Amino acid sequence: MKVYSVKKYHPEHKSLWNNFLKESKNGTFLCHRDFMEYHQDRFEDESFLIFKDEKLVAIFPANRKNELIYSHQGLTYGGLIVGKEASFKVILKAVKCLLETCQNLGIHEVILKPTPRIYHIHPSDEIDYILFKLQAELIRRDLTLAIDTKQSIEISSSNRKRGLKKAQKNNLVVKEEANFDLFWNQILIPNLDEQHGVKPVHTLEEITYLKSKFPNNIRQFNVYKENIIVAGTTIFETDNVAHAQYISANNDKQELGSLDLVFHHLIHEVYNDKAYFDFGICNENQGKHINSGLQSWKESFGARSISHDFYSIFTKNHIYLNDVLI
Incomplete structure (x- = not known):
């Protein structure tokens, strides 16, 4: 039987973390330790590495505030970063193990902000299904304006x-x-x-x-x-x-x-060889309002809206992942 385990990030993991990030299917340089640590004095790092036996299968860039863990607040996005070869089953078990570990550390809630799909190298929507099973609550939704360069308007x-x-x-x-x-x-x-x-x-x-x-x-x-x-x-x-x-x-x-x-x-x-040109968000007040003038200006270049979601997950809800696989 495969054993899943979670380790809190330590500087000795830096090379392992960064090398895994390069081969991930939904990570970008924003999750590189050199990028994360330029403002390390502002955040209490609480990043994790998730292993299947001895093999690293996922990383979670995060910081802690009291009894909450956030997808790193110094980054635009992040969430759970997974390897290209990771199957749905592996990711499911990795998430369950991560939440169990957080619960054992006295953390009752995790705020997750997954990397938007346009940044994925390969399809990586496993987490969306897992969030559904965890009864995660959508707490914020921003709109970023991007041009699909292969089907530009x-x-x-x-x-x-x-x-x-x-x-x-x-x-x-x-x-x-x-x-x-x-x-x-x-x-x-x-x-x-x-x-x-x-x-x-x-x-x-x-x-x-x-x-x-x-x-x-x-x-x-x-x-x-x-x-x-x-x-x-x-x-x-x-x-x-x-x-x-x-x-x-x-x-x-x-x-x-x-x-x-x-x-x-x-x-x-x-950048005509890139899949997308992203103008960024037009949201204000934690996503509740949209700056209409800025939105219209970005749309005038042919950019259209892509959602960027934030979720709240109670760590105790890891039990809802027990019956997913039949």
Whole structure:
């Protein structure tokens, strides 16, 4: 009989964790330990590795707050990351073992935010069925706006077409940059402060550090008019998806068409081989409201909605997995 066991993550597991992540079917570089640990001082890490006998079959990036465990709150998504060869039965038993372990540790609830399907390398919906059996409660649903590049919707917005023509008329230029200083200091930070009174999730030092660790996954594209930066976007790139992590432009964006130019360039030239181009969410207030203006703007590029769900699971409900297999 195969024995399933759970181990709490320890730094000695770093190589094992990262190597497994590379061969997983639903993990991305966000779950790499170097990415997770850039802000380790803000979270109490409570990540787990799940084994079948001596073989690692799943990892769970997580942090703990009192008697709750969260899919790591420093990550956009995560959930249970599983191996390409893992069968439904293996994943079922891995989840059951994980919840039993959490219950034994005095944890009564797990908040799970699975990786959206567009980021999966292979079909990985086993967890959706398991959540149903666990009587998990859907507690939040965000909408992310993405373009399916193989079945893209033609841009019908006259604003986007006019914006592109303005950018060309103004002789704007898109450049990929190795550093983030100009965009962060002259565009992003001032805009976020003026419009929302907030700062970027990542400081300039943090995004520079992450770029050094993931040079092929984090890329910066700036737009210039006569060598002066007027807009930019920071892209988080995975196997299937190019995700716009930050988007910002100066106050002349409507007259210059700067954002129309950069996204036309990225969607049709730089990332035309990706399955999806993801503009990110438009939700506010924990998913309960949608910024309609931002939603419409992203849709005007041909992007359409994909849900990103958050679930609450009571650890004691692992007993509901006992009768799944007949």
